Every structure is written in structure tokens, then in C-alpha cells.
Amino acid sequence: MMMVFADTFYYIAFLSPSDEAHDQAEAFTKNYSGKMITTEWVLTELADGLAAPATRQRCVAFIDWLRGDADVTIVPAATDLFDAGLTLYRSRHDKKWSLTDCISFVVMEREGIKEVLTGNHNFQQAGFKALLR
Numbered sequence: 001m002m003m004v005f006a007d008t009f010y011y012i013a014f015l016s017p018s019d020e021a022h023d024q025a026e027a028f029t030k031n032y033s034g035k036m037i038t039t040e041w042v043l044t045e046l047a048d049g050l051a052a053p054a055t056r057q058r059c060v061a062f063i064d065w066l067r068g069d070a071d072v073t074i075v076p077a078a079t080d081l082f083d084a085g086l087t088l089y090r091s092r093h094d095k096k097w098s099l100t101d102c103i104s105f106v107v108m109e110r111e112g113i114k115e116v117l118t119g120n121h122n123f124q125q126a127g128f129k130a131l132l133r
Contacts, residue, residue, distance in 0.1 A: 002034035005108050006072075008045040008100070010117035010132060011038075015050065015062060021119050024132050028117065036117070037073040038066075039081075039107055041100045075107050097122050 013021035014029060043063055050059035066072050075081070085103030092102070105126045108116065116123045119132040 003111070003113055004032075004034065004036055004131065005104060005111075005113050005116040005128075006036045006038040006042065007104060007116055007118035007120060007123070008042050008049065009120050011042070011046045011062070012049055013119070013132065015055075015058065021132050024119075025117070028131065035071045035073065037075065037107065037111060037113065039075045039100075039103060040077040041103050043074065045100050081106060095122070095125060097126070101126075 009021070010025055010028075013019045013025035016022060019025075043066070047059055047063065050056065067074060081103060084106045085099055088102040088105060089097065089099045097105075101120070101122050104116075105123075105128070108114070108128060113128075115129045115131055117132060118130050120130065121133070123130045124133070
């Protein structure tokens with residue numbers, strides 16, 4: 001069964017009808033029948049981006065829904081994963097990759113995942129296929 005990595009970009013686009021990538025995110029979601037994997041760091045970034053009172057409750061409900069969905073794996077925050085992401089972050093001083101992205105790259109490499117739900121070009125720079133570009 002196919003598995004894709006879900007990035008913050010995808011979740012924000014999916015939850016925000018005014019986002020320029022919303023239609024793409026919605027169409028992908030309607031047509032996709034595989035599994036998704038993400039991290040607690042991505043969900044933290046999502047909650048940070050949707051922290052305004054107008055969007056906060058919708059974000060919390062969405063994260064609760066993701067946590068109960070058998071087709072979504074949420075990789076927990078762990079020191080070894082943080083350290084591996086930080087090592088990559090430290091080594092790529094030539095890039096504008098966020099620490100969250102570096103942790104995502106590590107998870108994708110560990111899981112053998114090549115496709116990611118994002119429009120973020122950093123994933124392409126790291127050798128992954130961004131499905132929302």
C-alpha cells in the first residue's frame with residue numbers, strides 16, 4: 001500500500017479554503033486511498049500556524065481526528081529523532097531548511113518514503129517528490 005508523508009504545508013492548505021493550494025490538497029485527499037505518516041513536530045507547527053482564536057478549535061479537532069485515524073501514523077517526538085534532525089540541520093548550513101523539515105527528511109529516509117504532501121521546495125532539494133507543486 002502506498003504511503004506518503006504529510007507536511008504542515010498540506011495540512012494548512014487542506015484546512016484553509018482561502019489557501020492557494022487548498023483545491024490541490026482537497027483533490028488529493030478525496031482521491032487518495034493509501035496511508036499517511038507525519039510527526040508530532042509537523043502537528044506542532046500546524047498548531048502554531050493556526051493558533052489564532054478563529055482557527056484554534058478547528059485545528060484541535062483536526063489533530064484529534066488524525067490521532068484516531070488508522071490510516072495516519074504520527075511519529076512521536078523522541079530525543080534520537082530530534083538529534084538526527086539537528087545533525088542534518090547543522091550540516092546543511094547552505095540551505096534554509098527548518099529543523100522540522102530536517103526531522104521530516106530523517107523520518108522519510110528511515111521509512112523509505114519518497115513522496116510528500118507539500119509545495120515546499122525544500123523537500124525537492126532534499127531529493128523527495130513534492131506532490132503539491
